[in-house]
Amino acid sequence: MSGYGEVFRRGRGRHRRRRRAPLKTAAAVSALVTCSAFAVHAVDDDQEDCVPLPAGAKGGRGDLPAWCHGHRAGGAPAGKGGPGDTGDGVARDGDSGHRDRPAAPPAPEGVYDRERCGNTSGRVLLTLDDWPYNDPERSVRIGAQLKAQGIRAAFFLIGKFAAQYPQITRQLRQQGHWVGNHSYTHRHLPSLDDDELHDEIHNGVAGNLLRPPYGDAGERERELAAELGFRICNWTIDTHDWEKTQGHARSVDDIRASVRDATPEEKRNGVVLGHxxxxxxxxxxxxxxxLQAQGYQVCRNNGPVTEKVPYPLDC
Known part of the structure; x- marks a missing residue:
C-alpha cells in the first residue's frame, strides 16, 4: 500500500446525464495490471459542495459556494513555457510540459469523436476531473500509482486551483499523464456571454484538450474552443461518482459497477469519467x-508528455 492513508475533506461536482447515439461495437484485448498499490481514502459526506452547478439548476447559482472562497484560489493561469516540445506530445529532456497557447489545432469536425477524445486505440482511457480540494497533492499520488502500473490517464483540472499549484500540472505530465482544461472556475459554458466564455476557456489550464463542465458545449462553445486551440473531450462512461444518496457519497462498489456493466460499445475506444x-x-x-478480465486494456504509459495531446491518442 502506498501513502494514501490521509483523511481529507472534499467537495463534489455534478454532471448532467447525457444521451448518446449508439456507439460502434468492438472486440477487446487484455492487459495484466497489478492493482494493490492503490489505497483507500476516507470520505467526509458532510462536506459542502465546492463545484458550481449550471446557472438556474436546482441548488446552484452557477458560481462557487461560499465555502470554497476560503481556499487558496485565483491568480494567473497555470505556468507556461518549456524547451523540450517537439510537436508530437512527447516530452524531451528539460521539458516542463507547458507551452504557449494555442497548443495544436483541433481535428477536422466529422472526423474527431468528442465522446472518445480521439481515442482509436481499442483501449480505455481513464480520466479524472476537477480538483482534490483540501488535498491538492492527492493528484500527484494518484498519478504516481497509475504510472507504477504502466497506466496513462488524463487529468482535467479546474484552472482556478491549478494556477495555485503549477507544479502539479508539471508533475502529472512528467509522470506520463495528459492534463487538460476543465475551465477556469467550472462555470456552465452555455450560460456565459461571449466575453465570459472566452475568459473561462482561455484562463484554464494550458493545453489542447477541453472538457466542458457538465459535458455541455454547443456550437458556439465548440467554435471558440477550436479558435483557442482546443479539442472537446467528453466521455463514453459516466461513473456518477459525484452523486450522493441520502447524503452519502457514491460507494466504491457502485462506481466500479458503472464501468463493469457498461456496454462493449462504450468500452472499446472508451473514456471513463471520474473525479x-x-x-x-x-x-x-x-x-x-x-476491464482486464473482460478483455480490455487501459491506455499505456509511455513516459513524460507535453501539453500537446496527440490525435489520435497515443494509448
Missing part, C-alpha cells in the same frame, strides 16, 4: 481488474 474528490480513485484497482 479527483470522490471515491473514484479508490475504485480504480477494481475498475482496471474488471
Amino acid at each position: 479527483l474528490f470522490s471515491n473514484f480513485p479508490d475504485a480504480l484497482p477494481d475498475i482496471v481488474s474488471d
Whole structure:
C-alpha cells in the first residue's frame, strides 16, 4: 500500500446525464495490471459542495459556494513555457510540459469523436476531473500509482486551483499523464456571454484538450474552443461518482459497477469519467481488474508528455 492513508475533506461536482447515439461495437484485448498499490481514502459526506452547478439548476447559482472562497484560489493561469516540445506530445529532456497557447489545432469536425477524445486505440482511457480540494497533492499520488502500473490517464483540472499549484500540472505530465482544461472556475459554458466564455476557456489550464463542465458545449462553445486551440473531450462512461444518496457519497462498489456493466460499445475506444474528490480513485484497482478480465486494456504509459495531446491518442 502506498501513502494514501490521509483523511481529507472534499467537495463534489455534478454532471448532467447525457444521451448518446449508439456507439460502434468492438472486440477487446487484455492487459495484466497489478492493482494493490492503490489505497483507500476516507470520505467526509458532510462536506459542502465546492463545484458550481449550471446557472438556474436546482441548488446552484452557477458560481462557487461560499465555502470554497476560503481556499487558496485565483491568480494567473497555470505556468507556461518549456524547451523540450517537439510537436508530437512527447516530452524531451528539460521539458516542463507547458507551452504557449494555442497548443495544436483541433481535428477536422466529422472526423474527431468528442465522446472518445480521439481515442482509436481499442483501449480505455481513464480520466479524472476537477480538483482534490483540501488535498491538492492527492493528484500527484494518484498519478504516481497509475504510472507504477504502466497506466496513462488524463487529468482535467479546474484552472482556478491549478494556477495555485503549477507544479502539479508539471508533475502529472512528467509522470506520463495528459492534463487538460476543465475551465477556469467550472462555470456552465452555455450560460456565459461571449466575453465570459472566452475568459473561462482561455484562463484554464494550458493545453489542447477541453472538457466542458457538465459535458455541455454547443456550437458556439465548440467554435471558440477550436479558435483557442482546443479539442472537446467528453466521455463514453459516466461513473456518477459525484452523486450522493441520502447524503452519502457514491460507494466504491457502485462506481466500479458503472464501468463493469457498461456496454462493449462504450468500452472499446472508451473514456471513463471520474473525479479527483470522490471515491473514484479508490475504485480504480477494481475498475482496471474488471476491464482486464473482460478483455480490455487501459491506455499505456509511455513516459513524460507535453501539453500537446496527440490525435489520435497515443494509448
